[in-house]
Amino acid sequence: MSDFDINQFKIESEPFYEAQSNEAQLYTAAYNARLPVMVKGPTGCGKSRFIEHMAHKLDKPIITVSCNEDITASDLIGRYLLDANGTRWVDGPLTLAARHGAICYLDEIVEARQDTMVVIHSLTDHRRELMLDKKGELVKAHPDFQLVISYNPGYQSLMKDLKQSTKQRFTGMDFDYASAELEASIVAKESGVDADMAANLVKLAQATRNLVGHGLDEGASTRLLNYAGTLIAAGVEVKDACHMALVCPITDDAEVRTTMSGAIDAIFG
């Protein structure tokens, strides 16, 4: 395994991230102590972008796993595969990160079943080790290894939540949509529209966020705003771009769409 190059997981160019407050400082402190971190917040508010940004800043490789219901412990740890000579052990992403010293980022962790996630426990406390029972190996975590998980508390159902025993192994950071001015400046930088247009797009996004629980499950995210901005910067008519990026993806309810087109008119004329 010594020929494995963990550096391929490094982020080469710096991902754009606009700090909302002191989150970079908090994260750096947690990383320095190698404390596991959980980031919470609504869809598209910049959780993953933040982690990538920090990995780049700290110059550490990052291995991202998008969790889903069918993910199993061996999908994380690794397994034997068949090959011409019989069987061969292949490390899973978690083992890779622990062995070679990377940040392991488990995105949307509540999508995985609760009992699967118990395998991360030994890596997240003082032991910092991982038992590969099939292989009969105990992997001691690399000094650079850190575990980060993210989840979206609003969107998942009551049924999907982390076990207390899992939750209590992490330090937590709350994320939310940035304040209006900050979000506008993010949209302006990321998509290339001018400041006024960005501010108006943010107003529209806030209108959708006001409708959460009244026909919308979630408001338009910063990511969608960037999409809308990108379309506008590329010369698409403002209303078409808003409809394509901010209305169509988030709702199929005809009445909510009527409202949104009214809001678009109220903002853009």
Place this chain on the structure above:
Amino acid sequence: MTEEVQHKPLDCAFESVQDVFALNIDQAVEHLTVDSLDEYYQGAEFLSKIGQGDKLSIAFLKTMPWVGEHFGDGSIKKITDFTYNKICRTPNKPAVEIFLNSFIIVVDHINKDQLDEYLALIEYHLSKTTFSIHGIHDTHPSPSLIALLGNINLLLEQLDFKGIYEWIDYGLRYFKDHPERQQEFFTLTTPDSKAVFQRQRKGLLFSDIERPINLFQRALWKTDYMYAPYSPDFEKLEHFSPYIEDEIIRLPDIYSDLNGVNGCRRYMALVAHLVAHQQFTTKIVADNASPQQRFFAEVFEDARVEYLAIKQYPGLKKLWLSLIPIVNEFDCDNTNQSCLRHRAIMLTRALLDDEHPYKNKVILDYVDKFKTLMGAGESSTSDSLTLGLGYLIKTRGPSDALAKVYFEGTEVTYRDDNRSMWVFIEEFDEDDEIFQHETTPDDEEVETIPPHYYDEWDYAYESYKPDWAAVYERLHTHTDASKIDRILDKHSALVKQLKKVLDLLKPQNKKRVRYQEEGAELDLDIALRSVIDIKNGSQPDTRINIDFEHDSRSVSVLLLLDLSQSLNEVVGSSGQTILELSQEAVSLLAWAVEQLGDNFAIAGFNSDTRQKVMYYHIKGYSESWDDTVKSRLADLKAEFSTRMGAAIRHGAHYLDLQQSDKKLMLILTDGEPADIDIHDPKALIQDTHKAVQEVQQKGMYPYCISLDKRADEYIADIFGSHYSVIDRIESLPKELPQLFLSLTK
């Protein structure tokens, strides 16, 4: 025209007619051509000689100058002939005068070439409503022509001819043989008449757009004002403005397009303006300002709040501007009319529109002052008052007090009457002790809850009769709850049996369970892994199957009880009435459902004609099976008839609001749908069938339990295959819960 023509005498012996002629002849000469004037003379003379007295000629003389001018030559003759042939020679003579007078209104609403169409409409109505009992002659006058003519203004203003025909046809279809009802319908006073009228109206009904408008205010301002629409047409509130009071927005119930802005956008403009007031207006004392001063203060205040709102949402400017009329600067003649409104509307436009056409120095001056104020940042309602006072002083003139007011095109329809801006502190405005309202006891208050109206299906015409049945909701009366406990005790053996079934009853959703030694399917992923383990020499996992299990149970149930008179019949030799047996059955069922924890409601219904369908709440969805509910169930009474369709629609209204995957509506009845005002036995069966279809379309599952032995003749027509007939009514208490359990298994 020569002097002699002007003064050619009218050949008529009635003095009263001569008087009216003298008053109107100048008008007639001024407005009519020579030919029309001839028709005018001939018509008036003719009508005074047909033996109907002087009234016809008087009405004719007064109205025809306008008719002749509007419709052109030949029209007066046409109307004279029509009046004689179609009205005077039928039993409808009493309506002639009203018919002639109605032309004053008619000329305002229909085009030059539409006279024939209008006369045809009246003739159509007459021919359909004037009837005879014996022989070929029309012997009875139309009971509704006068009523129709009384509403002609509203009809022509709101509907096109096609719409009026539809409305008339509807009235004829259902009330042809019922003169009093027919008259009620054509006076536009009954709910169904109004509903049919509404459907034919041009424009967008607020009720169709309420949710998007509600979401609109929530999205942009996070506000949650309620709405109370008013009908400008029915309530004779032509120039009534919207307003907001006690967190409730009063707005017109219908908006048609205006200046290319559709109804939906007009409602948005209105709500945006009202919310802007709520955001930025602070109340100021009104007592020291005259009505004119207040009027101009309001103009500035409207502009101020809109300016601030536009800062936040720039697109509102375009929307509002498209709804503010532009008047010609020199249109108002201030020597003979009051130009207050004219000045106000120009100012309104100029304050908001940077490219306004006005050159008036004072306007430009005050627009500058306004812009300076707004540009400075801080502004308040009292600034608007200052500006308003100043503007009025600069512009006022003696003609402002004239009674004749320039009104046309000075209304901004989306703006409110600004009552929220003023506070009056005059002494006499305080609560008047004399008119203290007597507090009504709770029971009476229940009586005043207005009914819900539901459409009813007319199978003969394949159409709905809108707002036909009035459903009144009541909480059922109550009595001693222990009666129900005794019933449960009596059936303790059955209760035990049911308990077993309940334990077996598994919830519904399927959920995948992996890692099973035994299961429904092979889990390929895990099986493959085990194979690798075997190859590898390590212990394979034997849990390679996948299984499915039922997840939580999400059911809402409404049990709808028929409480009609027939339930009082005694069944067989048991000595119990059907009602008592139903009570027992419902008690057991309610107990069983409570054990399952399903969302469950019980309601009863009966009806006494379409005007009074009663819907009794016995158990609400959120209530638990406790003594309150039991005491209501213990007090069940059976009376009146079974208008099932309306009850099903009303029950479905509430069931639809429940958040569950499965919604079940159980209907317990002992006979076919019937009511004393319906003679066609199929009518209500077909209506109930339609109601059942509607309920199914909304994703609910209706199921009927009939206790009628001859139910097989009709029940499948109503419920399709969703029914059971219980032949031995005595066994109902046992069968009902079991039926429920098997339905929800």
